[in-house]
Amino acid sequence: xxxxxxxxxxxxxxxxDACQRGELLLQHCNDCQHILFYxxxxxxxxxSDSLSWRTASGKGVIATYTVVRRGVSADFPAPYIxxxxxxxxxxxMMSQIIDTEPEALSSGLSVMVDFESWSDSxxxxxxxxxxxxxx
Amino acid sequence: MTATKCWLRVSLPPSFSxxxxxxxxxxxxxxxxxxxxxxxxxxxxxxxxPRELCVEVTLNAVKDAGLTxxxxxGLITCNAFAEPILYHAEAVAEYLGWQPRHCVTVxxxxxxxxxxxxxxxxxxxxxxxxxxxxxxADSLRSFMTRDQAMVVQSxxxxxxxxxxxxxxxxxxxxxxxxxHMDRFGTTEAQFAEAAVSCRAWANQHPNAQKRELITxxxxxxxxxxxxxxxxxxxxxxxxxxxxxxxxxxxxxxEGPHQPIYVLGYGEGHAYEHISQAADLTxxxxxxxxxxxxxxxxxxxDQIDLMQLxxxxxxxxxxxxxxxxxxxxxxxxxFLASGVTRPGGSxxxxxxxxxxxxxxxxxxxxxxxxxxxxxxMRGDAQARQLANIQTALCHAQGGIMSSHATLILGVExxx
Numbered sequence: 155x156x157x158x159x160x161x162x163x164x165x166x167x168x169x170x171d172a173c174q175r176g177e178l179l180l181q182h183c184n185d186c187q188h189i190l191f192y193x194x195x196x197x198x199x200x201x202s203d204s205l206s207w208r209t210a211s212g213k214g215v216i217a218t219y220t221v222v223r224r225g226v227s228a229d230f231p232a233p234y235i236x237x238x239x240x241x242x243x244x245x246x247m248m249s250q251i252i253d254t255e256p257e258a259l260s261s262g263l264s265v266m267v268d269f270e271s272w273s274d275s276x277x278x279x280x281x282x283x284x285x286x287x288x289x
Numbered sequence: 290m291t292a293t294k295c296w297l298r299v300s301l302p303p304s305f306s307x308x309x310x311x312x313x314x315x316x317x318x319x320x321x322x323x324x325x326x327x328x329x330x331x332x333x334x335x336x337x338x339p340r341e342l343c344v345e346v347t348l349n350a351v352k353d354a355g356l357t358x359x360x361x362x363g364l365i366t367c368n369a370f371a372e373p374i375l376y377h378a379e380a381v382a383e384y385l386g387w388q389p390r391h392c393v394t395v396x397x398x399x400x401x402x403x404x405x406x407x408x409x410x411x412x413x414x415x416x417x418x419x420x421x422x423x424x425x426a427d428s429l430r431s432f433m434t435r436d437q438a439m440v441v442q443s444x445x446x447x448x449x450x451x452x453x454x455x456x457x458x459x460x461x462x463x464x465x466x467x468x469h470m471d472r473f474g475t476t477e478a479q480f481a482e483a484a485v486s487c488r489a490w491a492n493q494h495p496n497a498q499k500r501e502l503i504t505x506x507x508x509x510x511x512x513x514x515x516x517x518x519x520x521x522x523x524x525x526x527x528x529x530x531x532x533x534x535x536x537x538x539x540x541x542x543e544g545p546h547q548p549i550y551v552l553g554y555g556e557g558h559a560y561e562h563i564s565q566a567a568d569l570t571x572x573x574x575x576x577x578x579x580x581x582x583x584x585x586x587x588x589x590d591q592i593d594l595m596q597l598x599x600x601x602x603x604x605x606x607x608x609x610x611x612x613x614x615x616x617x618x619x620x621x622x623f624l625a626s627g628v629t630r631p632g633g634s635x636x637x638x639x640x641x642x643x644x645x646x647x648x649x650x651x652x653x654x655x656x657x658x659x660x661x662x663x664x665m666r667g668d669a670q671a672r673q674l675a676n677i678q679t680a681l682c683h684a685q686g687g688i689m690s691s692h693a694t695l696i697l698g699v700e701x702x703x
Contacts, residue, residue: 160449192450192565218471218569220463222455223513226443227436230455236515238464238564248451248564256516261471278453 157229159273166193168207173277178210178267180243191245212267214239214281217246221256239265239281250280263287315553315586319703321410322541322548323533325354325422326659331529331647332498335431339369342426342530343381350422350532355544361534363391363421365409367401367651370441371432381424391418398445398686399598400556401425402654403693407554409535419536425652426530438526442650445687447562459523459601461563461688463515466603468569470517472618475606477517479621481508483602484521484644486629491641493631493672498525499645522602527647531655533662549662550703552587552679553696555580563688572689574611578681581694582613587679589613592696594664594680595635596657599642608683609637612694631672639664639672654684658695665699678702 162170172179181190181197184206188199196203219237222230235251251265265281272278327349329342337345343366351358364387366378374380377394391412395405402425409421429438439457446452446461469475485505491497508521541548557576560566582588589612597612599605606620614635615623623629629637640646640660643653661680663669679702682695 157455158448158452160453162449166449192447218464218468220460220467220518221513221516222457222460223515224457224459226455226457226460227440234455236454236456236460236464238569246564248447248454248456250454261467272453276453 157272159276160278165195169193170276172207172209173269173279176269178212178279179207180210180241180245181205182208189244191241191247210267211242213242214265214267216251216259216261216263216265218261219251219259221259235259237265237281247279252280252282254283258283315584317410317414318552318584318586319550319698320538321413321535322538322550323535323662323697324541324544324546324548325350325352325356325534326662327353327532328496328656328659329426329530331496331649331656332525332527333430334428334528338432339372339426339428339530340374340381340384342428342528343369343424343532344384346426346530346532347381347385347422347424350424350534353546354534356420356534358385358387361420361422362389363409363412363418364389365405365421365423366394367405367425368394368396369427370438370650371428389418391421397691399600399651399653400684400686400691400693401651402658402684403554403682403695404556406533406535406551406658406695407556407693410551410554413535413537420540421535422532423535424530424532425655427650427652428528429526429650430528432528435526447564451562451564457515458688459518460515462601462603463518464563465569465607465689466517466601469603469607472570473621475618475621477509478505479625480517480522480602480606481505482621482624483599483605484508486624487599487638487642487644489630490639490672491645494640494646495670497641497646498527499641518601518603524600524643524648524653525645527649529647529649529656530652531659533655533658546666547700549665550698550700551695552698552702553581553583553585555582555584555694557692559690561687561690566689570607571617572607572611572685572692574608574683574685574689574692574694577683577692577694578612581681581696585696585698587696592679592681593677594639594661594674595629595637596661596680596682597638597642598654598657598683598685599638599644600648600653600685602644604685604689605642607689608685612681612683636674639669639674654682657684658682661697665697
């Protein structure tokens with residue numbers, strides 16, 4: 155087995171292409187101005203199919219998190235940190251927080267996006283704690 | 290009649306104001322009854338495959354109803370992780386040499402159980418069948434390796450935006466647990482109370498997979514799985530199956546057991562993936578419960594027995610709040626008060642729940658239903674409670690995603 159790796163649809167491809175070059179893209183609805191995640195063919199607020207990609211700031215805060223002590227498979231050596239991140243632009247996404255001691259974590263702390271290679275063709279957004287914060 | 294909830298709730302996302310009209314009227318109240326039930330051996334059951342267990346409980350439930358297969362004309366099943374079959378219900382009927390008029394497989398995860406009951410009622414109401422068997426079984430313990438069971442269950446995560454990060458099912462619920470702790474000050478010891486309560490009931494059930502009594506400290510000291518959840522906060526991995534027979538009220542009187550009537554049903558579907566949840570601490574159990582209470586004309590304080598979906602201790606705690614048994618944010622205090630344990634005034638999961646009786650996957654909540662039937666019939670042996678006239682059974686699928694609430698009553702409640 156190996157780590158599950160996305161097989162992007164044509165709709166999703168721009169998101170993954172951007173990750174490869176170290177950029178986080180979010181879809182904006184041209185009709186209702188809603189900002190979406192995950193990428194879709196239609197806005198999940200108004201169902202419009204008029205969407206544009208825009209670069210996100212990469213800033214977010216931890217909505218909630220867990221330290222996984224028993225990994226899902228041998229490809230995920232525990233411990234590792236799974237979190238829901240509230241992006242500055244509004245959407246929430248699941249990700250890993252990397253290079254952090256579990257004791258340093260708490261909900262509400264600021265994080266910044268980084269990118270990690272997941273396979274030859276796929277790079278994924280991960281997050282790091284913004285330094286200088288106390289839990 | 291509109292049911293009034295006895296507790297206020299906080300912070301429903303806007304989408305929650307859209308109420309389903311499903312069964313909102315009391316037109317179906319008491320019109321359909323559960324007349325037969327069966328449970329297989331549960332826990333570690335290596336001698337029968339999921340399909341064979343499903344066949345066994347189908348036949349036994351029909352027999353319990355005082356019927357034969359030829360008296361029944363509908364079969365609703367759920368697929369099995371350990372033995373997936375493309376046309377599951379048809380395969381089970383074929384195995385039995387039975388050609389039911391209505392035959393369908395339902396898949397809404399852990400919510401399949403009571404959604405299947407509702408679909409059976411809808412099918413009977415629509416004239417598609419008269420007497421339907423709802424039957425399901427799986428063998429996550431003996432017919433899969435531990436790693437296979439872990440991977441197949443975590444595959445409910447989004448394949449592109451969740452699974453690549455390696456979340457486990459306990460991790461998904463840990464995200465919810467942490468959010469509840471942050472927002473309401475709930476403690477790990479309060480989550481542990483749910484496991485202690487279920488185990489105390491399982492201690493009185495001869496077939497429960499785990500029966501030895503545990504303390505809050507035992508839970509807190511058990512192996513960390515996904516902080517703040519420890520292994521004793523997590524439900525079991527089991528084999529097992531259960532089935533029930535449902536029919537019209539007019540046909541229900543002929544059987545050997547007192548019929549158990551469906552007073553109300555409701556469901557709620559908020560999202561599929563936890564990263565898309567608008568609210569991590571209030572679930573669509575609110576919608577499901579409201580619809581079921583309205584259909585039954587009952588309020589939470591009129592429920593004698595609670596049979597809730599305890600896949601993880603935080604899920605049980607949040608359902609107690611969302612179904613109106615305590616105020617939002619006070620689930621921890623409610624559990625710690627001890628009212629849900631044997632001898633308490635609010636009995637909960639009297640078979641031991643999925644935390645201690647068994648959890649064979651999607652069929653898990655069926656045992657909450659069959660236990661409710663046993664308690665209402667007066668057949669629950671050492672753990673029998675006095676005068677259980679109403680019961681609320683709740684099931685959920687996904688990561689607190691889709692919810693189904695079933696309210697049952699005895700003849701006197703009609």
